Amino acid sequence: MGVSETERQPSVVEPGLDPGWIARTVAVALDEDLGAAPGRDVTTQATVPADAVGAADLVARQSGTVAGLVVAQETLSQVADRFGLDAPQVTYVAQDGDDVERGQVLATITGPVQVLLTAERTLLNLASRASGVATATRAFARELAGTGATVLDTRKTTPGLRALEKYAVRAGGGTNKRMGLYDVAMVKDNHVVAAGSVAGAIAAVRATFPDVSIQVEADTTEQAIEALGAGADFLLLDNMPTPVLAATVRAVREREGRDGVPAHVDLEATGNLTLDRAREVALTGVDHLSVGALTHSAPILDLALDLRSS
Structure with missing residues (x-):
């Protein structure tokens, strides 16, 4: 049957x-x-x-x-x-x-x-x-059209339905970020506290899981530059006002290809990213906007x- x-x-x-x-x-x-x-x-x-x-x-x-x-x-x-x-x-x-x-x-x-x-x-x-x-x-994909930025999902999904919800993000024109805790390392403030420093956290991840990419969360321009110097592969720029975000993007881009920094560093904006603010944020030059509301509030x-x- x-x-x-x-x-x-x-x-x-x-x-x-x-x-x-x-x-x-x-x-x-x-x-x-x-x-x-x-x-x-x-x-x-x-x-x-x-x-x-x-x-x-x-x-x-x-x-x-x-x-x-x-x-x-x-x-x-x-x-x-x-x-x-x-x-x-x-x-x-x-x-x-x-x-x-x-x-x-x-x-x-x-x-x-x-x-x-x-x-x-x-x-x-x-x-x-x-x-x-x-x-x-x-709705976010349409708002970002022509900016060069893409909309990403997060891990803020319904337990048991993550595969379906991330599939739905793809159907809507978005991109899946990490599928879980197993495929990408994200160093956040609590990890920095536990490891003692950003550099210590990155070194620990590289020594334990050398196959994964490492993203570091930064709340300020200074933290973003510190993370770059410590060897982050890409950056999560969290809850930055638009002027601060734009300044951080410029500071990172100026360092690309120099002193061991990759030729292009993926930059992801997150935090308080409403639809009416999405295009303004994208035009700062970030590569991605991650929006938890795609799955936790839709x-x-x-x-x-x-x-x-x-």
Whole structure:
């Protein structure tokens, strides 16, 4: 009753979500809604015959950027497997990363009505959440167009949904920063306190994990220059007023290619980066703006599943 990988993921933003991650996440979400597998939907299974077949439209109730449509087929297939029914088929009209209008049909789903109604909330929860993140990201990407700067996400994600939310950032036109604590070292003020100095923290990371890049957080121009001298690969410029940020960018650029400083140092602005301030910050010459709000504060994009009347 399963479906092939091609059928499951017809609309994917590269790099796509790991199918194994999708399957595990959907299973956990269904357990929450139905109870431990196989679970039950007491309303639907009491009121809808198991042999009833129908169609439903996945519809955008708001304009925005969609993401997470890629989870739909897996969600439907797992519900079908739990109930011993045929897996519905999804015909996609929109793709992850598309801008859509209110009222637009994103996909049509055909199959057992019990499966459609039981899978509805899990499917919508995941796709609406991802679409909200993609919509917020697209707004920043548009604001930064032509500046040379990109918008990045952070680790301020929903536990268990990081892969989905970072995928949604990519769908919205943003860039993933580090995926976790394991792939990039970020030396922050507490690490400096623990190590005794910026140079000590950098040296400790290089000795222990020589394969990772090292970013250092700086609150002032002086801290940024100190971090450069200590061997930082790139800098996180935190909560700087725009004039201070611009001065720091100039100071760093003047040192590039000299005294062991790389020819180009990636500079990332962060802290209090609202949409109305984004372009002003980008025009200081930073390479990136990291915005935690993309994932920790983005409202969902309202999506609905409308069963067609027979």
